[in-house]
Amino acid sequence: MVWSVEQVEAVAPSPAAITGAQPLATPGRWFDVGADDRVIWGSFQGSGAEPYDTAVDHVGVGYLCTCPSRMLPCKHALALLLMWSRDLVPIGVPAVKVEVWIQRRHARAVQEASAWELGDGAGVNAEAAERSVDDEATTEEEPAPLPPSVGERDTARNERVERMFAGLTELDRWLDDRMRTGLADPALARYATWDDLAARLVDAQVGGLANRIRRLAGLVGASATWHDDVLAELGLLHLLSQAGRRLGSLPGPLADAVATTVGWQVRRADVLGGVPDTDRWVVAGRSDQRENRIEVRRHWLRGTASGRWALVLSFAAYQQSLNTSLEVGTAVHADLHRYPGPALRALVGKRHLDESAAIFPGDPVSGPPSGRPPAQSVADAADEIGGMLVAEPWLDRVPTSVTAAVVRRGDAWFVGDDTGALPILPTAATRGVGDRRNPRAANDPLTMLLALSGGGLVDMTLEWTPHGVIPLAVHLDQRSIDIGPRADTSFVGAA
């Protein structure tokens, strides 16, 4: 279905890019232009001798252009999209090179046999994500290597298990040293103390734990209660390290969850090959978070029939695009494929035709386009959170929905009702310490929640973290409003 102009603006890396694309969005400057139900293509005659060949995958959202611009999408791709949105692009049959490109993208989306990712529930390994992004870039041009034989695979697997066990043993020894010398040890204030360990854990192929160690380094001295926060995280690392060394004796689902959390890689193709969890999935909330050099987007989905939550992740390195195909407040009738264990994390498989659901932002499909998670009290929401943490205590983010108001005790903000109150994760804006030149209050989730609720009860989706909840969406009578933390548009290509 054709995008709206607003959708085109949403994928633009900056407002200036749209302004630059507007004059190019005229059929007179293009030739060999066409579109089908997967891709738009055309050649733009710029100032150079050779035209720029441009193509846009409007389903999987991807861009190809021979221009020298490093911006993604470039102004030619945006211009092509703008023309398409204005119904200025005729239906056609793509040229061979466009067909090859789009088929490669399609094949990769379905199989991604060579692209590896980690599945660690709601926690994310940014290094693995980055590698996944890199893999995606290289598989575009390079043929896939021959698959290893069964013997080679077993040998590689055994070697990997040995390295993991060695890494977990070293981690526990390091944790033991921290307990002996104490958290007041000045060595903890040095980033190298953590980074060296993280590097060794990466070598041992327990990247999931390496990432946690790097995040942990950022907690030291970050707040008045940092000793509490660091100690709790050290405890969870110990738990994971002990569990990881006893994988064989753990129940199957728990062993899977531990393995993926510490860093055992799961092939995307294997996940997509699993039994689908088919439902009408409400896109209940979204949050973006920068982890090292990767922007991580979390979409929280809730099954209308099953009541189960699921997490769909997308990643973007500098100037790459995040997933914009899931819009908060809509519902998607689709197969989800979950990662091993009791994982929240899932991949979206086949989408089914559902006339009562908007499948894509701006979808003109008739019928109620919206979906919302059920309302519940704060006490029930706390139970729901606890239930997920019982299964996987190391999760650092879990979703819930609640009907509550914003309330305040001293300088601390909460979402609350007559059954209790959950603290809201403080931000620079709400602590009153925002950067005066660029305060973030305008799009701060708490500020938006205050504005939308006016202090009254409102339905909302929250993301629990150990340090407080983050409001992600407000569900009003007729629509939902996405208020979750959003990626910096100067970093990602589309947000």
Place this chain on the structure above:
Amino acid sequence: MTVDELWAELVTTSLLGTDRRNPPEAGGLIGDLVADTARADPSTRMLAAVAACTAVRRAGVRPADPIDPLAPPSSDDRAECVPAAVERWHHIITSWPVLEDEWILTLVGRGWRLAAELVPPALHRHRRDSIRRARVLVAAGPLADWLMDHVPDLAQTPSARPLTSIEIDRLGELPELPVSPELASLLTRRGAEVGGVIAVGLEDRTLAEAHRAVLVNVIARCVPEGLPDIAEVLGAVDDRSAGFGLASVLADLALTRYRMLDELAEPPDAES
């Protein structure tokens, strides 16, 4: 010892280190969980207790006691502008900021209230501009003051100058935009004529990219009834002509302004 008391003891011990202080004895539920480490060395017992205590505390997440609700903002009987107008505001801010003044003055003039989700970004956008900020405050009503009380970052920057009495009197007036004398007559002519003059000028190159700013101003201030005709005429400019690109851009401006005014037609209550 409760779980919270045990945790406090563990934090204290962790600061000093188990070389200098033995970990607390974990009893009850936590004690059962770590019983297999009872004879281990202090640091191992400490780690086991910390892990068990953390898992139990997280899984047993409990809300704090209920807190009194905030006093709400005063009521505002005006209807909130429709979602399409909210989307249009975002489009205007991104692509056609020249229309922003007219958008908010029309909203206020026709009896709408600024949608709640636009109040924070609008206040933030005009922290330094006293005139536009005053319009936002009127459009947002009591919610704006209430919000600023709770989120001081949304308040006006201290360096912003106060409004003069003349400015206060003219808050409801659209600011003038510069239009060259030879194009000034277009401001009052019919849409088809305006579109025709611009289209012919772009095709015969008497109007070009250098005139872009002034042409934008003409379309942003011309008689609104003519906007559909302007969009249609400019949209029909020969796509092989040099002026086609600019004509398309100006057509988009005309259409955006037309839709903006349409979405901000009188609220249902006001019409009745």
